[in-house]
Amino acid sequence: MNPLDKDAFEELLNNCGDEPIRTPGAIQPHGVLLTLSEPDLRIVQISANVQELLGCAAQDMVGEPLQRLVGADYAQAIEKAAQQDNSLDGAELFFTLNGATFEGFVHRHQGVLVLELEVKDPAFQPRMVDGKPNNLGRMLQRLQRAKTLQALYEVSVQEIQQITGYDRVLIYRFEEEGHGQVIAEATSPDMEVFQGLFFPASDIPEQARELYRTNWLRIIPNADYQPVPLVPKLRPDTGQPLDLSFASLRSVSPIHCQYMKNMGVLSSMSISLLKGDKLWGLISCGNRQPLHVPHELRSACQTIGQVLSLQISAMEALEVSRQRDEKIETLALLNQAMIDSTENVFDGLAQQPQLLMALANAGGVAIIEDKQLHRYGNCPEPEEIRALHKWLQTSSQKVFSSHQLSLVYPPAAAFTQVASGVLAMSLPKPVDNGVLWFRPEVKENINWSGDPNKPLNLEDSDGGLRLRPRTSFEIWKVEMAGISTKWSHGDLFAANDLRRSALESDLARQVLREQRAVQARDDLVAVVSHDLRNPMTVISMLCGMMQKAFSSDGQHTSRRIATAIDTMQQATSRMNTLLEDLLDTSKIDAGRYTITPQPLAVAEMFEEANALLSPLALDKDIEISFHAEPQLKINADPERLFQVLSNLVGNAIKFTPRSGKIGVVAMASGDEIVFSVRDTGEGIPPEQLPYVFDRYWTVKEGNPSGTGLGLYITQGIVEAHGGRIEAQSEVGRGTEFRFTVPKV
Template sequence: MTPLDTQTFETLLANCADEPIRFPGAIQPHGLLLTLSEPDLHIQQISANVENLFGLAPAALLDQPLATLTGPQASAIVEQAAQFAGQVDVPPLELTLQGIAYEGLLHRDNGLLILELELKPDQAELVGTMAKIRNLSRVLQSLQAAKTLPALYDICVKEIQALTGYDRVLIYRFQEEGHGQVIAEASSPSMELFKGMFFPASDIPEQARELYRTHWLRIIPNADYTPVELVPRLRPDTQQPLDLSGATLRSVSPIHCQYMKNMGVLSSMSISLMDGDRLWGLISCGHRTPLHVPHELRMACQTISQVLSLQISALQTLEISRQREAKMDALVRLNSAMVQGPENVFDGLAQEHALLMDLTQASGVAILEDNVLHRYGQCPKPEQIRELYQWFKQNDAPVFSTHNLSTLFAPAADYKDIASGLLAMSLPKPVDNGVLWFRTEVKESIPWSGDPRKPLNLESSETGLRLSPRTSFELWKVEMDGISIKWSHGDLFAANDLRRSALENDLARQVRREQQAVRARDELVAVVSHDLRNPMTIISMLCGMMQKTFSSDGSHASRRITTAIDTMQQASSRMNILLEDLLDTSKIEAGRYTISAQSLDVTQIFEEALSLLMPLASEKQVELTFHAEPDLQIHADPERLFQVLSNLISNAIKFTPADGKIVVAAMSNGDDIVFSVRDSGKGIPAEQLPHIFDRYWTAKEGNASGTGLGLYISQGIIKAHGGQLLAESTPGEGSEFRFTVPKIS
């Protein structure tokens, strides 16, 4: 084709895909269709063949009562049945019109009742139909007794051919790639055989598949028909085409009718096979001459397809369970190897590389952990594996599989002979990591029904170029390269389960490492605190002795030495406080902070705090007052509670200017005692308030003399008591700290 022809072909192909197959505006001529308004049952649309069948002009029947066409008795039957329209397994209506027996089918579409009429089989045909249907129970039992999928398919095609008399009955299964394969067949001796052959995806366009998914059955008694138009073509109420998706008489695409003729059949019936909500495949029936299958037989075939669908799902589920069960021993052993891996889970897998390959029947496996790459069996080169890993990681799929890698990742064409199949998994870690299984290329000759590259033909017509279906269905073998054996459900399950185990083991290792780090830090803090506390105590004592020695000497040198000794004592005291704070902080972070609670009198606690802190408040000329409700008893650790009060009050004194006020209060509130320390200091800026309980907050606040751990430890102490420590502050007005402690009732 020239570029222009190619463009035209693509345009026509798109138009074909968009063909309004749900809204053809016409029906097949082997019946009559009309739409009715409710509840009055007035005719809104009717097929034009009413004139041939009943001698009535279509236009004259529009907006007339149904009885005008059918008579009052048949109209009453339709009216009574209308309430059940749309329900499953509703038998057809038996209607007699102008002395002729018809079967009526009812369904609804967007507020319209749709009535379809087909001729009722004559007595001889009816007797034969009922005789066949009596065997339905036996057929269903045979299907349910089948132990394997091939046996199930074989029973189905043979029984449906026996029921219907079609020359050919196929089971056609859709593949993941979109095309389909004939997996079972029952055909008359003179028919061309298609079992095992593949058909292009374009043979059944996507919108046709959607109709198969939502409606179980479609029949074409004679592909060489002239469509019968609806009158009027559009719905009178909406001026939109009538949706005929649920209509048995729906006219089909002329391209499909030509496709049937090219295939050598004039009549067909297609029945859906479902796996849950997914279209799994079709039962496709064809006959060389026109053939109309009665409604009752169609429903029997539909029942067979529904049972077959359930059986397929059940047997597939059993097969998947069997595949998974077969992997369990290997997965248990690999999990044990990951647990025992010296450095990480991937080290453990590397020690069991043969078992890892057997797990998925791979021809090669690569194990990647940061800069370490292990390769076993047939694998691409290291740089190729790392490039492949980066591509796989970009797909953001924890487990990925393909049996045709080079079509997805072009550089893989260079090593398709050893890695046409890829199954890979990785863990969410900051370093490159993962397991990549490879399968070698398998040269395969796939039998197609006709050339898959030419599913449609482009031909000239009186109106210009048009598409026509392919005319050749002869065996066409295509040599496939760059493909491997497909990964099974069991392989995918194994990869996912291995990843889950690896993730659990990796997280457990991280937790253990963090616990070891915490223990090491605690031990270090304890050793440092112990080893430093004794020297600091000795330094403090020696400073005191030296101070007494030099205080009696009033020389200038002695005064300088005394000042230096004071500085040393202050530094030593601050070091001891810091050591205590570090110990408390370590315990809080490790969740091992404990208290020794006992019954305490709040008034006594306040008296002790007043005697200790009043000199400090008086020195700054700050008014310090304590108020407590009488007879308050609490359950708390006296030393720790005093530590909290001392820290809060000392901070308040530190940041409250001269002539300021600090009020310490305690009051009952339900099962708790609420303590508050309120000052009239400069307050805490709003942007700093959320951080005041952080470790080393004084660095943010600008108080270089504090350790930055006081409020953090105070909060830990109150939490250990089962209470809360909160703060409120207004810059320029002051701050209030409140905490709760359980009271004794």
């Protein structure tokens, strides 16, 4: 094939996937198809073969009421059937028209009522078993008695061949890679056997698979048919082709018909097998001569397909459950090894290499933790593992698996003998880490039905180049290299479960380390505070004694010494305050801050606060007021709550300019008492307001002595009382702090 032909081939192959198989504009000739308007049931479109089958010209029927074509009684029966939400709820529709018997089917799709009148083949004779017609109940009983999946497949193909008479009935299962394999077959003695053969993915294009997924059954009685066009060709209401996805008469791709002939069959029927909402496979029937299986038997075959789908899902679920159960004991032992490890979870796993390999039936395993790399069994070289692990980190998958690694990671071609397959998991940590299981290459011969690398050809026709389905279905043996045995559902479950356990264990270790660090910090703060408090007290006492000896009104030297003593006294006081704040902060951080609540009259607390804090306000000519509603009582720790008021009022005094105002108010609100401390100070900038209760937050300007812990401790005290605190502020107009305490 020259380059131009190759380009044309690729273009036609792509176009094959875009072929309008849902809207072919034509039907198969073994029936008549109409679309009807509602509710008057006038004919909107009709197939051109209405002349041949019913003796009426198609063009003459367009726009006419349905009863003109089928008669009033039949039209009324169709109208009644159209009113049923489910076609199974309505009565069967049989008509005798123009000397022939028809069966009718009605469905709606995309706003159109579609009526199909399918000719009943008088020559068809159902197969007999022991002189009696096949019974659907008996067939279902045989399906239910099957103990294994393979037995289930065998019973299904045998039953369908027996009741329909097809020369060949096979089950075709789709593999993850897209191609399919024949896993069960019932075939006439003189037919070619396809059991075990693989078919290329291109034999069933993606859009055809989607149609199989949404439609349980398709039938082609005679692949040698001439398509029957619809009249008019397009829907009058939309100007678009009619969607025939759910019409049993829908015309199929001419490429598919030729494909059938190349396989030596003229009639086919396909029944979908679904697992959940995904296409799992097909029951494919073929006959060397034309064969029109009536609707009743097709329905029986469809029921077998549906039951088989359910059984497949149930049995595969049981198999997955069995595989998982096999891993539980090993997973428990590995989990305990991670818990018992004194270092980290990966060091724990490294102590159990045989268990780790057995968990995933691997030939080798590698464990990575930062700079450490442990290898057990048959593994690639360390630098190859590191490079592979780096590539795996680019994947978004928490657990990665591949049984043909070199396809997705080309450098793996260098070590296929030991690692054609890889299963890997890692944890979200700042250092390289993970477990990689390896499986060796398993060379085997795969039998394909024809050359899988050349499924389609080109041929010249009057319209130019077109695709020609492959004509050879002879066994084509291909040696599969660079492939390991597949990772099972149980293997993937085990890797995911081990990762979950490793995450939990690693998180528990982090929490324990942080708890120990917090405890060590708290112990250090407590020791330092205790050891510093005594010398601070001594310094404060000595400063007091020296202040009596040196007067600030005395000589120049005496005044300098007195000033230095005052500075030392202030520094000592600040150190004591800082030590107390650090102790409180440590307790709040650790969740060990305790209070001793007792009934407390708010008015009495305000009197004490007023007596102690008013002098500080008067020094700056600040007007301060305390007001509490009568008879307010709270359940609070008096010393700690006074600390809150003192802190908030003290800050208000500190940041309110001279001649400002401060108001402290307490009022009842439901089951709480709401306290408010409002000032007329400069306010807090809006970008800083969300952080006022953070540790070490402080307004630098005008507060050189602030520790930044006061409001954080205040919040901790309020929350220890079961209350909450918030701040509101407006620059230039002042700030208000509001906190709540439960009533008695």
